[in-house]
Amino acid sequence: MKRPTSQQRIGPRTLFRSLAWLRICAIAGQSSAVLVCALWMQLNIPLLPLLVGIGVLAVFAVFAAWRLAQPWPIREWETIVHVAVDTLILGYLLHFTGGASNPFIALLLVPIALGAAALSVGGVSAVAALAGVAYAVLLFWYVPLPVPMGGTSGGFSLHVVGMGVNFVIMALLLGFFINRLARAVRLQQLEVQRVRERALRDEGILAIATQAAGAAHELNTPLSTMRTLLPELRREHVGDAALADDLALLEGQVDRCRTILREMVAFGKAQLSQEPEQITLASFIHGCLERFQLLRPEAELTLTQDKDAARIMLRTPPGLRHALLNLLNNAADASAMNQSQAVALTARRDGGWLELIVSDQGPGFSATGELAVLGQSQKQTGLGIGLALAEATAERLEGELTTSNSEHGAQMTLRLPLAVIAAP
Template sequence: MSDNLHSPSSRSGPFALARTLAWLRLCAIAGQSVAILSCVTLLNLDVPLLPLMIGVCVLAVFAAGASFRLGMPWKVTEGEAIVHIAADTLLLGYLLYFTGGASNPFVTLLLVPIALSAAALSIAGVSLVAILTGVAYVLLVPYHLPLPTLGNSSLDLDLYVAGMGVNFVIMAILLGVFISNLAKAIRHQQGEVQRVRERALRDEGILAIATQAAGAAHELNTPLSTMRTLLPEIRREHAADNELGDDLDLLQGQVERCRTILREMVAFGQAQLSQVPERITLGEFIHGCMERFQLLRPEAEVALDVSDDAARLRLRSPPGLRHALINLLNNAADASALNDSATVSLAIRRDDRWLELIVTDEGPGFDEFDELGTLGLSQKATGLGIGLALAEATAERLEGELAASNTGHGAQMRLRLPLSVIGDSV
């Protein structure tokens, strides 16, 4: 994704401030229109109606342009957010000029941009906004048209106090609602940063394990080749020993199996480096996974549920997807074994946008879900404890998700992947 798009992390700070200002402009247009019309029709105040309505119309045009801009795929910078604030301050100062200037009870609305920018901009940005609004206030003290009166000092005082009360309510709502929304956006950004940091640490651990595995695969090739050469000689020297011959056949099979695994590791690494996905139907993909899983866990009984329509789906299968599914099946078999069961189930679900691979076991279930996919926190007595971490990393790389839940009779893992990423449109 390009850097100029509004990523989740960019939807706080200047972007969140600009979006908040867009909503405030809509409220300001409605409130100013009602206030001007009320002064003219209900209070019969001699306010300059035409200049005020021109100011409201200009604000409406600017609001439309700013809203259109926020829908564009360009990042909102701090400078642009300050320009939005400057335009709003200028228009508010224009309206205040015709309605008493600094003596207008609504002049404190100039503090709103400072409060909003304090939650979203840098210190330099907040300082610049404070200077802009401060200059506007200072200019409104000597330069303004007098605020119209009702001709009665007591009524004028009551009207001024009422205006201050309305202004207090407006300020309380603005500061309470919009600043809390900005703070929520900032907390969301901090949460995203924390999740990215945790994923980076997990991926670093996975990379370290992958590096060690690559080195081990290279080193194991030599002793396996030596064993493969010596086994036929030992068999010839003890041809009469049938019991030893059976053991040697078993050992020969295990050596060949290890060599096959090493070749698959090399092929997987080459495919990963080439970034060329495997084009295959979902049925063929599942069949290959089942064959490999049955070799690893011949005692496991897999209940497969896949419809003919889903089996015909063509995949652009990344190399890591097969290993992710086998890891989930292997973990499910281990969990079922804890309850003296050998049964696991694999269900395939698809719709127009998503493909779901659902693995269910008959084990004791999960005690906590927060540790899902965290390296080194496996509760199993055997294994390396990284199966779920590898599967979750694969899901994230494919823009999908891995979710865990308890079924009441075991645990269920849902590997959910977008067809736009793994589906073969060719």
């Protein structure tokens, strides 16, 4: 199952992006309002100072767009500075258009509403204090709006119209931008939930690994005892050919168990040393398939490998081989559900990614397509602990494990970034 990803998180950068879009809308709206009042309604407003203020805001919008494109992290204080610049320019424009009596004075609340969803308590307090100071100043220091033709009633009608337009603008701005911030909150909650589930899964893996280490240590003694007794039993029953064959088979199985234990110890040492193995992709896959054929000799394996991908030199990290073997083993189990032994492996390069695709001819995944819960055997659907371990390995290597249904069964794709696993 493909893990959810989120590029958008609630915080200063999200608010910074919202302010950039809001600034563009403000420039368009302010320019339209000033031109309508000066040219169409013939109001005697200070046109030049207003256009200068809008021009300064446009220049600042260009700078903010450039800053947003930079890879440097955006701090909270930087976002507050941008809010302060927007507030000062808005206060400058309101100063020449009636001050606090202008119905658009309510626009000072927009930065506070947006900051409340993305800033800390101190940041929101600073933005609110700045907006409050601007409002208090505009109560006493402003240029009155000229009264339109028609006297007092005409001025009141214009004020009512301005209040209506301001209500529509506030509703649209708050509805759109707060919805964007709320969406970022939901995405962050999903990310937190995914991290929590991953932590629980890793705890289960650690518990199983601890039990496996203890079992390996305890099994070494009885295996050594059996390895000592089996040759003596063969010498005591030299004349019994059937028993000798059975004892030889048992001796081979004991040696195989000891080999598996030694591989477990070697894998643990490699995991601790974090020393990757330098090997080509073709050699890596060849070794995995040899091991798989020993474990599942009945499987009918088909390999498809790009020539360009085969020459890639891998810095094979510990665990990748076991992840691929787990996927192949699960595929063999799934194919056996439909009385088939077919398993297919495709290795290819997709840009900067290496894709290892394992296909089977089983019943496929369920409609939910979710991975098995760690520790619960679900072999009837081709899932088990091996798939969870493979997903953990993919995440540790900054890759992903996706599952899907193909025409003949299920398909599991292990995508790994070459920047992490390929040798320079």
